[in-house]
Amino acid sequence: MTIEAIQEELIDEFSIFEDWMQRYEYMIDLGKSLPLIDDDLKNDDKLIKGCQSKVWLNSELKDGKIIFTADSDAIITKGIIAILVRVFSNQKPQEILDANTDFIDEIGLKEHLSPTRANGLVSMIKQMKMYALAYQTQINN
Amino acid sequence: MSFNIQKIREDFPILSRKVNGYPLVYLDNAATSQKPQQVIDSIVDYYSNYNANIHRGVHTLSQEATDAYESARQKIKTHFNAKEVYEIIFTAGTTHGINLVANGFSDILKKDDEILVSAMEHHSNIVPWQMLCDRTGADLKVIPMNEEGTLIMEEYAKLLSERTKLVFVNHISNALGTINPIEEIIQKAHEVGAAVLIDGAQSCSHIKPDFQKLDVDFYVTSAHKMCGPTGVGILFMKEEWGNKLPPYQGGGEMIAEVTFEKTTYAGLPHKFEAGTPNICGGIAFGAAIDYLNAIGFEAIEQHENELLEYATEKLLEIDGLKIYGTGHKTSVVSFNIEGIHPYDIGTIVDKLGIAVRTGHHCAQPIMDFYKIPGTVRASFAFYNTMEEVDALVNAVKKAKYMLS
Numbered sequence: 001m002t003i004e005a006i007q008e009e010l011i012d013e014f015s016i017f018e019d020w021m022q023r024y025e026y027m028i029d030l031g032k033s034l035p036l037i038d039d040d041l042k043n044d045d046k047l048i049k050g051c052q053s054k055v056w057l058n059s060e061l062k063d064g065k066i067i068f069t070a071d072s073d074a075i076i077t078k079g080i081i082a083i084l085v086r087v088f089s090n091q092k093p094q095e096i097l098d099a100n101t102d103f104i105d106e107i108g109l110k111e112h113l114s115p116t117r118a119n120g121l122v123s124m125i126k127q128m129k130m131y132a133l134a135y136q137t138q139i140n141n
Numbered sequence: 142m143s144f145n146i147q148k149i150r151e152d153f154p155i156l157s158r159k160v161n162g163y164p165l166v167y168l169d170n171a172a173t174s175q176k177p178q179q180v181i182d183s184i185v186d187y188y189s190n191y192n193a194n195i196h197r198g199v200h201t202l203s204q205e206a207t208d209a210y211e212s213a214r215q216k217i218k219t220h221f222n223a224k225e226v227y228e229i230i231f232t233a234g235t236t237h238g239i240n241l242v243a244n245g246f247s248d249i250l251k252k253d254d255e256i257l258v259s260a261m262e263h264h265s266n267i268v269p270w271q272m273l274c275d276r277t278g279a280d281l282k283v284i285p286m287n288e289e290g291t292l293i294m295e296e297y298a299k300l301l302s303e304r305t306k307l308v309f310v311n312h313i314s315n316a317l318g319t320i321n322p323i324e325e326i327i328q329k330a331h332e333v334g335a336a337v338l339i340d341g342a343q344s345c346s347h348i349k350p351d352f353q354k355l356d357v358d359f360y361v362t363s364a365h366k367m368c369g370p371t372g373v374g375i376l377f378m379k380e381e382w383g384n385k386l387p388p389y390q391g392g393g394e395m396i397a398e399v400t401f402e403k404t405t406y407a408g409l410p411h412k413f414e415a416g417t418p419n420i421c422g423g424i425a426f427g428a429a430i431d432y433l434n435a436i437g438f439e440a441i442e443q444h445e446n447e448l449l450e451y452a453t454e455k456l457l458e459i460d461g462l463k464i465y466g467t468g469h470k471t472s473v474v475s476f477n478i479e480g481i482h483p484y485d486i487g488t489i490v491d492k493l494g495i496a497v498r499t500g501h502h503c504a505q506p507i508m509d510f511y512k513i514p515g516t517v518r519a520s521f522a523f524y525n526t527m528e529e530v531d532a533l534v535n536a537v538k539k540a541k542y543m544l545s
Contacts, residue, residue, distance in 0.1 A: 020161075020492055021492075021543070024488075024489065024492070024543065025543055028543060028544065052484045052499065052500050052515070053482055053484045053485075053514070054514070073482055073514065074482035074484045074485045075481075075482065075485050075544055076484070076485045076488050076489075076544075077482075077484065077485075
C-alpha cells in the first residue's frame with residue numbers, strides 16, 4: 001500500500017468517531033497493539049529528544065524499504081507512534097521524504113502537531129524523515 | 142474583606158473561559174497564578190496614563206511613574222517586614238535574584254569553602270551554584286531528604302561547619318509542596334557564620350514571610366506566582382550584604398557618575414538595578430500585594446488547606462494512586478497512578494478542561510530519588526473551589542479508566 005492510501009485508510013477509520021474520547025480510546029488501543037521491540041533497542045542512541053515521555057525509534061533497510069519499530073513508556077504517545085509506523089514503515093526512503101503529514105490534522109490530532117507540545121510528534125516525524133534521508137543518500141551512492 | 146469565593150472568582154476574568162468545551166479548571170498555580178482585574182487594571186492604567194521613565198525626569202509624568210514604582214517597593218517592604226526599603230531590590234524574577242547573589246559570592250568564596258543546597262531544589266537553584274563552585278573551587282553539598290519529602294535536619298546539622306559559607310533552600314518545594322523549616326535552617330547556619338538564601342518562589346502566594354523575624358540574609362521571589370505579572374520579582378538583601386556584594390550587571394557604578402541632581406543612585410538598591418527596570422511590572426506587583434492583603438493571608442491559608450485536605454482524601458480513594466510529598470506542606474498534590482505514565486493522565490485531563498502540570502517539574506533530582514519519570518501535579522490557589530477538586534478527581538478517574 002502507498003503512504004497516501006494508508007493515510008486515506010486512517011482518515012476513514014477515524015471519521016466514524018464522534019468525539020475526542022473515542023478517538024483517544026482508539027489511539028490507546030493502537031498503542032497497545034504496537035509490536036513490542038527488543039529491550040536492547042531501547043537505548044539512549046534510539047531515544048528521540050524533545051518528548052516528555054520516552055520514545056525509542058529503530059530503523060533498518062530491507063529490500064529497499066525502511067522498517068520502523070518503536071516504543072514509548074506512555075500509552076498515548078505509543079498510539080501516535082503506532083499511527084506513524086503504520087504510515088511510514090515498509091516504504092521506500094524517497095517516498096517517506098516526499099510524504100506530507102496533513103492527515104494528522106484530518107484525523108483530529110492537530111493539537112499534537114504543535115512544536116511546543118512536549119509529546120514530540122513533530123520530533124518523531126522529523127527523525128523518521130532523517131532516517132529516510134540517510135538511507136536515500138546511501139542508495140544514491 | 143470576608144472570604145467570599147464567588148466574589149473572588151469574579152475578579153479573575155480568565156476563570157470564566159472554557160477549554161476544550163469544558164469550564165477551565167486551573168490547577169497549575171505552582172507554575173504561575175492567574176491575575177485579578179485589579180492587577181490587569183494597574184497595568185492598563187500605567188500605560189494609559191503615566192508611562193514614563195523613572196528616577197530621571199523632572200517632568201510630571203516621570204515623577205508620577207517614579208512615585209508609583211517606589212511606592213510599590215515600599216508596599217513590598219511593609220508586606221515582608223524588611224527593615225529598610227532599600228533592602229528590596231527589584232529583579233526580573235526569582236532566577237535572576239539567585240544569579241545575582243551567586244555572582245556576588247564569586248569574590249567572597251575561596252577554594253574548599255562549602256555551599257549547602259537542599260535535595261529538593263528546582264534546576265534554577267542548582268545550576269547557578271554549580272557554576273559558582275566551578276569558578277571558585279568551593280564545594281557543593283546536598284542536604285538529603287527522606288521518603289515523605291522532608292529534609293533530614295540531623296544530616297543538615299552534620300553538614301554545617303566553619304567551611305559553610307552559604308546555605309540555599311527553597312521555602313516550599315515546587316514539585317512536592319513541602320514547607321521547609323527555614324527558621325531552624327537560618328538559625329543553625331548563622332551559628333557557624335554562614336549566610337542563608339531562601340527561594341520563596343512557591344511560598345509567597347500561600348504564606349507571608351517576615352524577613353526580620355526570620356533573620357534571613359537573602360530572600361527571592363517572583364511576582365507572577367502571587368497574582369502579579371511575569372518578568373518581575375524581588376531580591377531581599379540585608380543591608381550589610383548589600384554593601385558587601387559587588388554590582389551584578391555593568392552600569393550600576395557608572396550611573397553614580399551621571400550628574401542628574403536628585404538622582405545619583407550608586408547606593409542600595411540601585412547598585413543592583415542597572416538599566417531601565419520593569420516599571421509597569423513593579424507597579425503591578427504592588428497592586429497584586431494589595432489585592433492579596435485585602436483578602437488576607439490567614440483566609441488564603443485556611444481555604445487552601447481545606448482544598449488540599451479534600452483533594453488528598455478524594456484522590457487517595459483512587460486505586461493505585463500514590464502521592465509524593467506527604468510531610469508538612471502547602472496546597473500541592475504531586476501524584477502518579479501505578480502503571481500509568483503521568484504524561485498520559487495530563488493529556489486526558491487537559492481534554493476535560495483541567496490544567497495540571499506533568500513531568501519532572503524542573504526538579505529531576507527529586508524524580509531520581511523516587512525513581513519515577515515524573516508526576517502529575519495539581520497545585521491549588523485561593524480562587525479554586527471544592528467543585529474544581531471534584532472535577533479533577535472525576536477526570537483522573539476517567540483517565541485511569543481509559544488508560545488501563
